[in-house]
Amino acid sequence: MTEVSAKLQRAEGQDDIERPEIPAAAATTVNKPRIVIVGGGAGGLELARRLGARYGRRSHDVVLVERNRTHVWKPLLHEIATGSLDANLDEVSYRSHGHRWGYRFCHGSLESIEREARTITIAPLLDDDGTELIGRHTIAYDYLVIAVGSITNDFGTPGVREHCIFLDDQAAADRFRDRLLNHCLRVSRAMSAGAEAEAYVRIGIVGGGATGVELAAELYNAAHALRDEGLEAFDETRLKVVLLEAGPRLLPALPEGLAAAAQAELEKLGVRVLVGRAVTAVSEAAIIASAEQIPCDLMVWAAGVRGADLLQGVGGLETSPSRQLLVRPTLQTTLDDRIFALGDCCFYKMPGSERPVPPRAQSAHQMAATVARNLDRMIANQPLVPFVYRDHGSLVSLSRFSTVGSLMGNLVGGRLAVEGRIARLVYLSLYRMHLLAVHGWVKGLALIAIGHVNRILRPKLKLH
Numbered sequence: 001m002t003e004v005s006a007k008l009q010r011a012e013g014q015d016d017i018e019r020p021e022i023p024a025a026a027a028t029t030v031n032k033p034r035i036v037i038v039g040g041g042a043g044g045l046e047l048a049r050r051l052g053a054r055y056g057r058r059s060h061d062v063v064l065v066e067r068n069r070t071h072v073w074k075p076l077l078h079e080i081a082t083g084s085l086d087a088n089l090d091e092v093s094y095r096s097h098g099h100r101w102g103y104r105f106c107h108g109s110l111e112s113i114e115r116e117a118r119t120i121t122i123a124p125l126l127d128d129d130g131t132e133l134i135g136r137h138t139i140a141y142d143y144l145v146i147a148v149g150s151i152t153n154d155f156g157t158p159g160v161r162e163h164c165i166f167l168d169d170q171a172a173a174d175r176f177r178d179r180l181l182n183h184c185l186r187v188s189r190a191m192s193a194g195a196e197a198e199a200y201v202r203i204g205i206v207g208g209g210a211t212g213v214e215l216a217a218e219l220y221n222a223a224h225a226l227r228d229e230g231l232e233a234f235d236e237t238r239l240k241v242v243l244l245e246a247g248p249r250l251l252p253a254l255p256e257g258l259a260a261a262a263q264a265e266l267e268k269l270g271v272r273v274l275v276g277r278a279v280t281a282v283s284e285a286a287i288i289a290s291a292e293q294i295p296c297d298l299m300v301w302a303a304g305v306r307g308a309d310l311l312q313g314v315g316g317l318e319t320s321p322s323r324q325l326l327v328r329p330t331l332q333t334t335l336d337d338r339i340f341a342l343g344d345c346c347f348y349k350m351p352g353s354e355r356p357v358p359p360r361a362q363s364a365h366q367m368a369a370t371v372a373r374n375l376d377r378m379i380a381n382q383p384l385v386p387f388v389y390r391d392h393g394s395l396v397s398l399s400r401f402s403t404v405g406s407l408m409g410n411l412v413g414g415r416l417a418v419e420g421r422i423a424r425l426v427y428l429s430l431y432r433m434h435l436l437a438v439h440g441w442v443k444g445l446a447l448i449a450i451g452h453v454n455r456i457l458r459p460k461l462k463l464h
Contacts (some may be wrong), residue, residue, distance in 0.1 A: 033060050033379060036120065036141040038110045040066035040094055042073060043343035043364030044147030046437045050372045052102035053440070062103035063139065065122065066094055069107060072170045073434055074149070075361055078215040080173040081300075082180065082222040084399070087170055090451075092438060106139065110148065113315030115336055120144065143338050143375055146325060147368075148311070150344035150359055153304040153322070159282035160206075164301035167211060176300065180219075183297050184226060188234040200240045202295055204287045206279050207302035208245025209253070210396050213262055215300060216243050217398035220269045241271045242294050244287065246278040246303070253358070253394045258404045265402050279303075305359055307345050315339070320347040324356075329386035331371055340374070342367035350389055357389045361430070365437060366390065395426060 035051055037044050048064040055062060070091040072080065079085035098105040108122035118141050125134040152166035165176050183201045190199040203219060205212045223236040243250075243266065250273065251259040263273050277289040282301075286293045307323030318326040318334045324347035326334045331346065333339045343364035349356050357363050370387040377384050396404055436444035 032058075033142045034063065034140060035060060035143045035145065035375060036063045036065060036139055037145045037147060038065045038120065039147035039149060039343070039345070040064055040068070040071050041147060041149045041343060041364065042361050042434060043368040044145070045071050045092070045094075045097070046365060047145060047147065047342070047368040047372055048098070048103045049101045049438060049440075050368065051375070052098070054372075054376075056102040063106055063141075064094060064098060064103055065106045065108055065110060065120070065139070067107070067109040068169070069094060070170075071097075071438075073361070073431060075210075076431070077167045077170070077173045078211060078218050080170060081167055081176040081215065082218045083177050084218055084222055084225075087173075091170070097438075108134065110146075110310060110314075111136070113144070113317070113339070114138075115315050115339070118142065118144075118338070141338075143378070144340070145371055145375075146311075146333075146339065146341040146345055147343045147364070148308055148345045150305040150324075151308050152301055153306040154301060155304065157279060157281065159284075160279075160301050163282050163284055164206070164299045166301055167215070176298065179298055180222075184223070184231060184234055184238075187238050188231045191233040191238070200238055202240045202297045203242070204294055204296035204299045205241065205243045205302060206287065206300070207304070208243060208247065208250035208273075208275065209302065209304075210251065210394070211302040212243055212245070212300070213250060213266065214397055214399075215302070216241050216266055216271045217269065217401055220271075221399035221401070236270065239270065242287070242296070243271050243273050244277050244279060244289055244294075245273075245275045247275065249275055251394075251396060254396065254404065262396060262398060262402075262404050265398050269401065305344060311345060320356075322347070330374055330384040331367060331387050332374075332384070337378075340371050342371050348387065360394075361434065362392055363389060365434075395430070 037048050037051075040048070044064065044066070048062060051060070051062045070093050072087050072091045076085055076087075076090065080087045094105040094107075106122065108125050111121045111123040113120050119138045120141065121136060121138050124132050124136045127133055151168050154160040154164075154166075165172055165179075167173055167176070180201070180203075187199045187201055205216055219239060219241055220236045223234070223239050226234050249256065249259050250263050254262075266273055274289065279287055279289045281288045282299060283293075285297075286295050287299060288294075307319065307325070309323070311317075311319055311323050311325060313319070315336070317336065317339065320326060324345055325341040327341050327346045327348050328334060329348075329351075331340050331342055331348070333341055344359035346367070347356050357367075366389060367387060370385065374384045398404070432444075432448050435447050438444070439447060
């Protein structure tokens, strides 16, 4: 490696990540142990902070591989999509976060795993115009953690991938917000010109889980706020939102009474809720369900999740039908002791449970703690501990209108139903707990305080 290329590599924050002069299998004998984490979502980022804070750069080499430059908490994507939340104020820069907490950040996407050589291959990093910025390269590891999250499952429904938006990442949320604002501007202009009868923004949401329900409510909050942001001829009465769910009711994770209360609140806002209506196809301007064509200007698919395509057969590891990595109770993959998986991308059933651990932020948080502990024990040649999922319940926010949920879950052998202000307070505390887990107590508390100030000072909507 030339002196110039070495300087460029260090400037990119990837010094010593590519080590062609050292055989991958000999990494442990020549250098400090390297832990590579692929995926910087809630679980992966928390794990990187835990390990970086515990080991530092002196005794271990912790590397986080992520295709995005910044992190945004995924449960907030529906607020970013409506403009209610400015992601620029809440996102976390991986590079600066890694510098603070003692891990290194590698900007790139996983392409393959070579288990015998203990290396992963990172796909070429391309600019917006297709120019190659960083070529394909390999990273050696001693221990590997896969935490790439999940993607929306379209179940092979015709037209979904071509015409619907999946709220899988910030880019998709930004794209939805831009299109939403354009349609609101179109309707406002039509109303100003006297064409009020047909001036509506028609939005179809497929999926009656938390994402679909929260997005539907947040749309009305955003439409109401637009009157204070310059669109004086537009309000929430100009929205026509349809929420479709194939199952018999909304929010299957919540008790039936709370789900009914959420549906009643949505219908009060103006949402047309259709349950037991499976979508058979999607066209450019309509959702087709039970032979009915529902005209839409914008369509969002939030009907389920599955593992990313890259997980199918990666490294010869076992996967479930939903392309999630199969793991043992210790969260090690079934075929490789040195590879762990956590969060939405792993499939694990607790003993005695008929269903796998649900793909929730609380699951990723708990798994990150277990993987961190097991890596400690594995490096110290101690027996590993099994993962135990503790269900703390589910909460769904209907924007400023209401919040419903059940707390404690199986911790008390049952559920405690909550609604209103108490539920809203607990819902907000979930994000605060995430901030503390990612930033630590000092900076986390400071960010929580800044967030309160921003709610007063910053605009109600992000319009750009």
